[in-house]
Amino acid sequence: xxxxxxxxxxxxxxxxxxxxxxxxxxxxxxxxxxxxxxxxxxxxxxxxxxxxxxxxxxxxxxxxxxxxxxxxxxxxxxxxxxxxxxxxxxxxxxxxxxxxxxxxxxxxxxxxxxxxxxxxxxxxxxxxxxxxxxxxxxxxxxxxxxxxxxxxxxxxxxxxxxxxxxxxxxxxxxxxxxxxxxxxxxxxxxxxxxxxxxxxxxxxxxxxxxxxxxxxxxxxxxxxxxxxxxxxxxxxxxxxxxxxxxxxxxxxxxxxxxxxxxxxxxxxxxxxxxxxxxxxxxxxxxxxxxxxxxxxxxxxxxxxxxxxxxxxxxxxxxxxxxxxxxxxxxxxxxxxxxxxxxxxxxxxxxxxxxxxxxxxxxxxxxxxxxxxxx
Amino acid sequence: xxxxxxxxxxxxxxxxxxxxxxxxxxxxxxxxxxxxxxxxxxxxxxxxxxxxxxxxxxxxxxxxxxxxxxxxxxxxxxxxxxxxxxxxxxxxxxxxxxxxxxxxxxxxxxxxxxxxxxxxxxxxxxxxxxxxxxxxxxxxxxxxxxxxxxxxxxxxxxxxxxxxxxxxxxxxxxxxxxxxxxxxxxxxxxxxxxxxxxxxxxxxxxxxxxxxxxxxxxxxxxxxxxxxxxxxxxxxxxxxxxxxxxxxxxxxxxxxxxxxxxxxxxxxxxxxxxxxxxxxxxxxxxxxxxxxxxxxxxxxxxxxxxxxxxxxxxxxxxxxxxxxxxxxxxxxxxxxxxxxxxxxxxxxxxxxxxxxxxxxxxxxxxxxxxxxxxxxxxxxxxxxxxxxx
Numbered sequence: 001x002x003x004x005x006x007x008x009x010x011x012x013x014x015x016x017x018x019x020x021x022x023x024x025x026x027x028x029x030x031x032x033x034x035x036x037x038x039x040x041x042x043x044x045x046x047x048x049x050x051x052x053x054x055x056x057x058x059x060x061x062x063x064x065x066x067x068x069x070x071x072x073x074x075x076x077x078x079x080x081x082x083x084x085x086x087x088x089x090x091x092x093x094x095x096x097x098x099x100x101x102x103x104x105x106x107x108x109x110x111x112x113x114x115x116x117x118x119x120x121x122x123x124x125x126x127x128x129x130x131x132x133x134x135x136x137x138x139x140x141x142x143x144x145x146x147x148x149x150x151x152x153x154x155x156x157x158x159x160x161x162x163x164x165x166x167x168x169x170x171x172x173x174x175x176x177x178x179x180x181x182x183x184x185x186x187x188x189x190x191x192x193x194x195x196x197x198x199x200x201x202x203x204x205x206x207x208x209x210x211x212x213x214x215x216x217x218x219x220x221x222x223x224x225x226x227x228x229x230x231x232x233x234x235x236x237x238x239x240x241x242x243x244x245x246x247x248x249x250x251x252x253x254x255x256x257x258x259x260x261x262x263x264x265x266x267x268x269x270x271x272x273x274x275x276x277x278x279x280x281x282x283x284x285x286x287x288x289x290x291x292x293x294x295x296x297x298x299x300x301x302x303x304x305x306x307x308x309x310x311x312x313x314x315x316x317x318x319x320x321x322x323x324x325x326x327x328x329x330x331x332x333x334x335x336x337x338x339x340x341x342x343x344x345x346x347x348x349x350x351x352x353x354x355x356x357x358x359x360x361x362x363x364x365x366x367x368x369x370x371x372x373x374x
Numbered sequence: 375x376x377x378x379x380x381x382x383x384x385x386x387x388x389x390x391x392x393x394x395x396x397x398x399x400x401x402x403x404x405x406x407x408x409x410x411x412x413x414x415x416x417x418x419x420x421x422x423x424x425x426x427x428x429x430x431x432x433x434x435x436x437x438x439x440x441x442x443x444x445x446x447x448x449x450x451x452x453x454x455x456x457x458x459x460x461x462x463x464x465x466x467x468x469x470x471x472x473x474x475x476x477x478x479x480x481x482x483x484x485x486x487x488x489x490x491x492x493x494x495x496x497x498x499x500x501x502x503x504x505x506x507x508x509x510x511x512x513x514x515x516x517x518x519x520x521x522x523x524x525x526x527x528x529x530x531x532x533x534x535x536x537x538x539x540x541x542x543x544x545x546x547x548x549x550x551x552x553x554x555x556x557x558x559x560x561x562x563x564x565x566x567x568x569x570x571x572x573x574x575x576x577x578x579x580x581x582x583x584x585x586x587x588x589x590x591x592x593x594x595x596x597x598x599x600x601x602x603x604x605x606x607x608x609x610x611x612x613x614x615x616x617x618x619x620x621x622x623x624x625x626x627x628x629x630x631x632x633x634x635x636x637x638x639x640x641x642x643x644x645x646x647x648x649x650x651x652x653x654x655x656x657x658x659x660x661x662x663x664x665x666x667x668x669x670x671x672x673x674x675x676x677x678x679x680x681x682x683x684x685x686x687x688x689x690x691x692x693x694x695x696x697x698x699x700x701x702x703x704x705x706x707x708x709x710x711x712x713x714x715x716x717x718x719x720x721x722x723x724x725x726x727x728x729x730x731x732x733x734x735x736x737x738x739x740x741x742x743x744x745x746x747x748x749x750x751x752x753x754x755x756x757x758x759x760x761x762x763x
Contacts, residue, residue, distance in 0.1 A: 110504060169714075172717035172720075240556075240560075241560055242563055243563070256508065
């Protein structure tokens with residue numbers, strides 16, 4: 001039984017991954033305060049750490065080419081075990097959607113529309129996302145290439161515009177933070193933006209030509225995104241120097257300082273546009289995967305009836321999830337990476353191992369049967 | 375029929391969304407007061423500050439002769455006393471019929487008395503507030519900061535805007551240097567913990583008062599420790615390598631000259647003797663063109679240039695050392711030597727971090743100056759030199 005029949009091309013899949021990770025550039029403040037001027041190293045470490053993780057995802061997708069993550073769980077852990085594991089994932093997907101929505105509300109509230117209540121921003125945004133999700137996966141991912149081009153163009157413009165105020169001494173000294181902070185930072189970046197790619201296991205069965213090139217596109221998207229994030233971090237560090245750790249929106253402030261000429265200055269609105277674009281994409285993908293997961297969980301034929309209740313749930317959840325920004329930052333820095341690591345890293349790994357073992361047993365059983373038959 | 379009514383409902387909903395949204399937190403010009411300048415002074419009550427806000431009046435500004443009453447001042451000053459910036463702002467809000475709008479704020483002027491007491495707790499508000507910007511110019515006023523905002527300028531009716539323009543011009547001629555709030559905070563929170571800000575003062579000539587930028591205020595850990603004169607601040611710029619213009623006067627025994635600075639650069643290097651910091655070395659390069667020559671009778675231009683190069687190096691050295699001695703006296707590492715050592719020699723920095731103040735005030739500075747005179751201007755000779763009789 002399949003809920004979603006839409007097919008997306010492998011290129012769209014790749015650029016979806018790019019945008020998905022790139023949208024987390026808002027979160028750089030989480031590790032800037034920990035690793036300071038060495039944050040760009042953290043991106044490199046995180047990338048290296050996540051390569052085996054991606055391998056697990058790709059292996060899972062290859063093992064069960066026609067099944068989404070929830071269906072894989074049913075297959076691997078049996079009916080009851082599979083449901084228990086799936087509950088974790090569904091909770092995770094919903095929480096991610098909520099967190100990103102909350103981030104968006106917070107950002108718009110902090111930078112552009114200061115007096116508009118958060119609830120209004122969040123509700124309007126979820127309506128937009130629900131609309132795009134209603135029309136399905138193709139609609140959500142179709143824009144990925146355009147968004148990537150726009151965002152990369154803006155990134156290049158912003159680097160050029162801030163080039164005259166960059167100070168490359170800001171990167172020094174390298175490797176002089178306590179070792180702990182490198183581990184902490186790497187943990188954050190590998191779980192918060194990078195490991196979230198686990199949601200793409202819900203979409204993977206719908207990729208055209210996945211038999212041949214899924215791994216290539218999966219890795220490709222990941223590396224492009226990591227490179228873009230690296231550029232963002234480098235730009236912010238070079239522009240802001242030791243003020244990095246004080247600011248809650250480093251990229252926003254960096255662009256605010258850009259002055260190409262008297263007339264082309266204060267290009268921070270570009271960042272705002274970009275961020276809203278990104279988060280629209282990311283929330284749509286997350287929203288889509290959340291309700292797709294639920295529909296696979298209950299074996300419902302179409303996910304569409306779930307859109308309305310799920311939107312309502314997400315709005316309420318995102319208003320109540322944190323009492324304030326401080327709680328958000330503390331949790332994202334401290335507790336969340338451990339929860340996420342369990343869901344993003346350990347669970348898929350266990351799933352893959354169990355599926356290998358099952359296969360091996362089956363094979364052994366099969367061969368022993370053959371042997372006994374002979 | 376049903377479809378048409380549905381369409382109608384849809385259209386009206388869309389129209390409602392389009393036309394009535396976005397005005398949620400609208401602020402019309404007649405509802406806001408545009409803040410152009412801020413001044414922080416020490417209040418008479420101990421522990422309190424006096425916050426003065428300069429508000430530009432849109433009606434009295436620029437809009438031709440018929441707009442506004444003829445005698446109406448283009449700016450309004452309001453002030454309040456409070457134990458913190460926010461407390462003072464609150465009481466200002468209560469007394470004002472309009473919303474204060476901070477996005478166009480140009481300058482933040484700190485009175486000398488308050489600067490000497492300490493400014494860090496008051497800067498926090500400007501950093502945290504959603505509306506304020508980091509590019510605000512930070513200045514220190516000789517005397518009351520409020521008076522500076524009160525002084526009218528001849529050409530720029532809003533003095534805060536005039537001061538912002540002045541800073542830009544002066545930075546080009548290197549007489550003073552502009553310091554933005556972000557740079558200031560960045561310097562204060564660095565390893566060296568010292569920063570500078572330009573000094574603004576009121577010059578009283580008969581019945582005319584005008585504003586003038588002169589010299590730099592030196593801050594250490596958020597407290598003003600002393601002042602640099604104009605010449606010393608040029609010496610400071612030479613070491614930092616960010617002198618972009620202005621003139622250098624050179625005196626030699628044969629004649630004198632004014633050299634226009636084209637560009638300058640500087641390279642710092644700490645010299646270590648077996649892990650002990652021995653001295654700092656600064657390699658300064660200056661590129662000039664000749665702007666004015668007097669004297670040098672019966673000399674060839676090549677000889678003059680040789681003389682000038684030597685003379686220029688000497689005068690730069692004097693400016694640099696003068697400033698350096700002053701900063702050592704104030705125990706304020708305004709050059710950021712400490713940060714520099716931390717950046718390039720982080721291991722060694724740990725050993726001197728604790729008593730950096732003592733180390734800095736006894737640290738020798740070796741200056742190596744390279745002068746390059748690139749052009750002689752439109753003429754290669756001068757009326758007093760050989761060749762013209």
